[in-house]
Amino acid sequence: MDSKSIRKEFLNFFKEKGHQIVPSAPMVVKNDPTLMFTNAGMNQFKDFFLGHKTVEVSKVTDTQKCLRVSGKHNDLEEVGMDTYHHTMFEMLGNWSFGDYFKKEAIEWAWELLTVVYKLPKDRLYASVFEGDKSDGLEMDHDAFGLWKDIIGEDRIIYGSKKDNFWEMGDTGPCGPCSELHIDLRTEEECAAVDGKSLVNEDHPQVVEIWNLVFMQYNRLASGELENLPSQHVDTGMGFERLCMAVQGEKSNYDTDVFKPLIEAMAKKAKLTYGDDEKKDIAIRVISDHIRAISFAIADGQLPSNNGAGYVIRRILRRAVRYGYTFLGFREAFMYELLPILADQFDGVFPELVSQKDFVAKVVKEEELSFLRTLETGLKRLEVITDDLKKSEEKIISGKQAFELYDTFGFPLDLTSLIARENGLSLDEEGFTAEMKQQKDRSKADAVKEMGDWIMVKDGDVEFIGYDHLEGDATIVKYRTIVEKKKERYQLVLNQTPFYAESGGQVGDTGHLEANGTKISVLDTKKENDLIVHFVDKLPSDLKATFKAVVNANKRSLTTNNHSATHLLHAALRQVLGTHVEQRGSLVNEKALRFDFSHFSKLTEEEIAEVERIVNVKIRENIQLDEKRNVPIEEAKEMGAMALFGEKYGDNVRVITFDKEYSVELCGGIHVPATCHIGLMKITSESSIAAGVRRIEAITSQNAQDYFNKQETEYNEIKALLKDPKDAKVAIVNLIDERNALLKAMESVNAERAQMVKKDLLNKVQLSGNINTVIEKVSLPNADALKTIAFELKNQVQDLFMVLAGDIDGKPQIAVVVSDNLVKEKELHAGNIVRELAKEIKGGGGGQPFYATAGGKDISGLDKVIEKAKQIVSSI
Ligand code: SER
Numbered sequence: 001m002d003s004k005s006i007r008k009e010f011l012n013f014f015k016e017k018g019h020q021i022v023p024s025a026p027m028v029v030k031n032d033p034t035l036m037f038t039n040a041g042m043n044q045f046k047d048f049f050l051g052h053k054t055v056e057v058s059k060v061t062d063t064q065k066c067l068r069v070s071g072k073h074n075d076l077e078e079v080g081m082d083t084y085h086h087t088m089f090e091m092l093g094n095w096s097f098g099d100y101f102k103k104e105a106i107e108w109a110w111e112l113l114t115v116v117y118k119l120p121k122d123r124l125y126a127s128v129f130e131g132d133k134s135d136g137l138e139m140d141h142d143a144f145g146l147w148k149d150i151i152g153e154d155r156i157i158y159g160s161k162k163d164n165f166w167e168m169g170d171t172g173p174c175g176p177c178s179e180l181h182i183d184l185r186t187e188e189e190c191a192a193v194d195g196k197s198l199v200n201e202d203h204p205q206v207v208e209i210w211n212l213v214f215m216q217y218n219r220l221a222s223g224e225l226e227n228l229p230s231q232h233v234d235t236g237m238g239f240e241r242l243c244m245a246v247q248g249e250k251s252n253y254d255t256d257v258f259k260p261l262i263e264a265m266a267k268k269a270k271l272t273y274g275d276d277e278k279k280d281i282a283i284r285v286i287s288d289h290i291r292a293i294s295f296a297i298a299d300g301q302l303p304s305n306n307g308a309g310y311v312i313r314r315i316l317r318r319a320v321r322y323g324y325t326f327l328g329f330r331e332a333f334m335y336e337l338l339p340i341l342a343d344q345f346d347g348v349f350p351e352l353v354s355q356k357d358f359v360a361k362v363v364k365e366e367e368l369s370f371l372r373t374l375e376t377g378l379k380r381l382e383v384i385t386d387d388l389k390k391s392e393e394k395i396i397s398g399k400q401a402f403e404l405y406d407t408f409g410f411p412l413d414l415t416s417l418i419a420r421e422n423g424l425s426l427d428e429e430g431f432t433a434e435m436k437q438q439k440d441r442s443k444a445d446a447v448k449e450m451g452d453w454i455m456v457k458d459g460d461v462e463f464i465g466y467d468h469l470e471g472d473a474t475i476v477k478y479r480t481i482v483e484k485k486k487e488r489y490q491l492v493l494n495q496t497p498f499y500a501e502s503g504g505q506v507g508d509t510g511h512l513e514a515n516g517t518k519i520s521v522l523d524t525k526k527e528n529d530l531i532v533h534f535v536d537k538l539p540s541d542l543k544a545t546f547k548a549v550v551n552a553n554k555r556s557l558t559t560n561n562h563s564a565t566h567l568l569h570a571a572l573r574q575v576l577g578t579h580v581e582q583r584g585s586l587v588n589e590k591a592l593r594f595d596f597s598h599f600s601k602l603t604e605e606e607i608a609e610v611e612r613i614v615n616v617k618i619r620e621n622i623q624l625d626e627k628r629n630v631p632i633e634e635a636k637e638m639g640a641m642a643l644f645g646e647k648y649g650d651n652v653r654v655i656t657f658d659k660e661y662s663v664e665l666c667g668g669i670h671v672p673a674t675c676h677i678g679l680m681k682i683t684s685e686s687s688i689a690a691g692v693r694r695i696e697a698i699t700s701q702n703a704q705d706y707f708n709k710q711e712t713e714y715n716e717i718k719a720l721l722k723d724p725k726d727a728k729v730a731i732v733n734l735i736d737e738r739n740a741l742l743k744a745m746e747s748v749n750a751e752r753a754q755m756v757k758k759d760l761l762n763k764v765q766l767s768g769n770i771n772t773v774i775e776k777v778s779l780p781n782a783d784a785l786k787t788i789a790f791e792l793k794n795q796v797q798d799l800f801m802v803l804a805g806d807i808d809g810k811p812q813i814a815v816v817v818s819d820n821l822v823k824e825k826e827l828h829a830g831n832i833v834r835e836l837a838k839e840i841k842g843g844g845g846g847q848p849f850y851a852t853a854g855g856k857d858i859s860g861l862d863k864v865i866e867k868a869k870q871i872v873s874s875i
Pocket of ligand 1: 039040093211212213234235
């Protein structure tokens, strides 16, 4: 079976068992403070497990894009070194939300593996949770009993909490699990060593392929477990490992999932994969990482300097560095894999296929910029090694290695390799210490303690902010957070008019009021589907009914900007083309910011045209057409432009301003009709990444303020020009006049300089056999001083000259020494001028034959002359 069929068989098998096939959620997670990337198939179903979301379909199956590079599940360092860990991988899963439990999960898993995929029964092992005293949990007797009947007691392994109790993160849904492991070694190897003894021992051919989790508990921040409202099943099978097993390969990279990528890289490096372990690792790293990077970008996460974007940047750099060091790649190379990748996922993950050109462009730019950093880092390292080679010390210090790592992205092994090549060693302990210090620093910055939710009363939670700015509310639950040593609180209300930050629109602020006391709501954010209000104090009566009031002015300005963003998006697609897709947005009460895919800078005409269209649409006063609770599929049929972040089970909101013009999926708040926006003005257009442009704009009151400010400025300028009829003509005249004056001034200055020069020539004095000129001069500019100095140097032999200049009110000294005197008398104009400059509270320097200095104290020029004369007499 090829990988496409293996995937299809899985989904079909569970479909036949009554499961609905659902799409993968995006790999990049929004609205969950505990998670950056999807790290397991169950992430998108977290709220079903916790009972926060009503279950409509109780059995689903899918293949989920996962990324395990941060947080609790992090495999990054293993990737490439071994043959069965990945950054991005597909997790095939089947789920029961309060439907079937252990029996069906176990029986179906066995049937699929042994009947459909025909994996040999005598090569499979099942593990069972042995219990855990600290959590007060018994061994999983049910799972044991079920497996005993299927696989036999001797093929069951007992696993500890570490291996057989699955948890999503430090908190959240969890439960005991049964893993299925497969032994893919040869007959001889199996005969020599029992497979059972190799389970969970990091053997590359005795690997876990499937994890069946029986979700029963919620891990609280306190560490305690509470029972979930119902029991669920969450299974996850590593697709790439399954392909290795079904296709009878020894490595995930030998399956058809990776082979095309491996071959392309081997061909580019002009080598055969399998000949040299170091180079093989590099090829594996690249083939793995390009998948992680590409899917993240296609899901809307561009590489950047912080958060999830930084994780992606680091993965990309790791791959580039492997290519650079071990395969000799000096040019961007990863982006060339995009067509192969898109081809492989055709029909599975359409988002990659439709965006392959864009993704390739972003990857290429990132590669190029990192290659430049690498080159700069190499130069820095060259300086370090050259210095060390000359000194006694032959060790690159931990600090230096860390600087290379931190600033130039040099991993330790690269620095160490180059050190060895130069006969130097490296202080690895010092490096580790520096690294630890930095980690401690960033940990200290990020300390954020979050208490458990404390229930005040049960009940559903409702958002009423689309229709109301005020409403009665009671507290459902609250918790304490400590951030930067400050205590704050988060509240969940039974109903709330407060919009929680999402879809680019900032959260509402406002207040809660009860019994004459007011509590400020500082921000509102989403946590999965919860609307969380940030407040700085708790009300004394937690059970009171509050009047919840949104800051209406801020909301209204924000709303104008949000609707304008939709009009802008549609206008951009009209003017630039339908390749324009939203890449990010920020909408607040001050302005809007819209990032979109487009490959070149917008011309002034394009910007003007976009602005014109938006303002026409504003004046057309298009009525808002808002549809709530639309199933996602239906919304797409309406032609709605989907963003990232929608997932299975989501009912979406469709916002239409003229169905021929702008239809978007959006949870944000909008104006009832476009006239409310008043006016839109684009204030800037720039690039934020390869292929991504950013437009910033203002609307309504802010746009009016902007134009008023411009007008005031214009009026002030006109007043300065004495209110001419035509200000532009007046300014052009002024410029012309100024130019003519400047020209005239130039010749006057030149004449003046010539006069000064003549005068100085007359003042040359013979002192011994040196011609000296020590004079104060008044000149219009520093250039004139320099010109005179050089002209006199050429005209007068054996010259020692000090000019103490008053240059348009500022002191400046020039010292000239004829070349022969420099040698014969060992005079150095630079040293002399430095000495003289003290008198004018300044400094300077220069060559032995000519030097200048500027200063602050013009009254010191006389002293300069005095001192210069003393110097002459001492020569
Ligand atoms: N959540 C489990 C895992 O990730 C099974 O899907 O392994």
